[in-house]
Amino acid sequence: MGWTAEDFGASHEGWAGALLADGTEPGPVSLDPGGGRDLRQTREWWAYTGILDRPRAAAARAACACGWRGAAHYPVDPRPQDPSGLYEQVIEGPRDDWERHLDEVEARTVPLPAELADLLDRVEDQLNNLAGQAPVAALKAVAALERITRSVARDAAYIAEADDLSWESIATALGISEKEARSRLTHYTCRR
Helix, strand or coil, X not given: CCECCCCCHHHHXXXXXXXXXXXXXXXXXXXXXXXXXXXXXXXXXXXXEXXXXXXXXXXXXXXXXXXXXXXXXXXCCCCCCCHHHHHHHHHHHHHHHHHHHHHHHHHHCCCCCHHXXXXXXXXHHHHHHHHHHCHHHHHHHHHHHXXXXXXXXXXXXXXXXXXXXXXXXXXXXXXXXXXXXXHHHHHHHHCC
16 A cells, blocks of 8 residues: 555655654554455554554654655544545645655656656657557567667676675665665676
């Protein structure tokens, strides 16, 4: 149920996290979808209902997998007048806060040259048009792009490692965690 941004992967998955009345963030709660074998955990505000020995959320705030937490607190009314609209009402503020956080993450990343960013947008438009008119030709073009990106990614990963760039600087430039940066570069260098 979390929010994701394709550009940043799991490094910046966001959610509306719970806050207790004393302002602390509770630990995750386990959810059992029915079988008992697929227990899942969440920190989302809606799971903290006071039922089943769970604490009751007094407020929600934006949270991100990178550890960032939003400053604003959004009260959770334990007895809303319109329960059907409570979910959207509570998550609207935290989601906006998380999206501003992503804007800040994006601002720290390495910028693409404007000419390349424009070219990528035009390629995407062309491929979308081609997919509707000539899907097999679009598939052929995608295969060609995959070959190009595989080769360029491998070379760029080798050069980044040879340049002795720190994992922290690579991660910041890509807007992802150091662990994800290492994984991505390893993936690129191992692809054939």
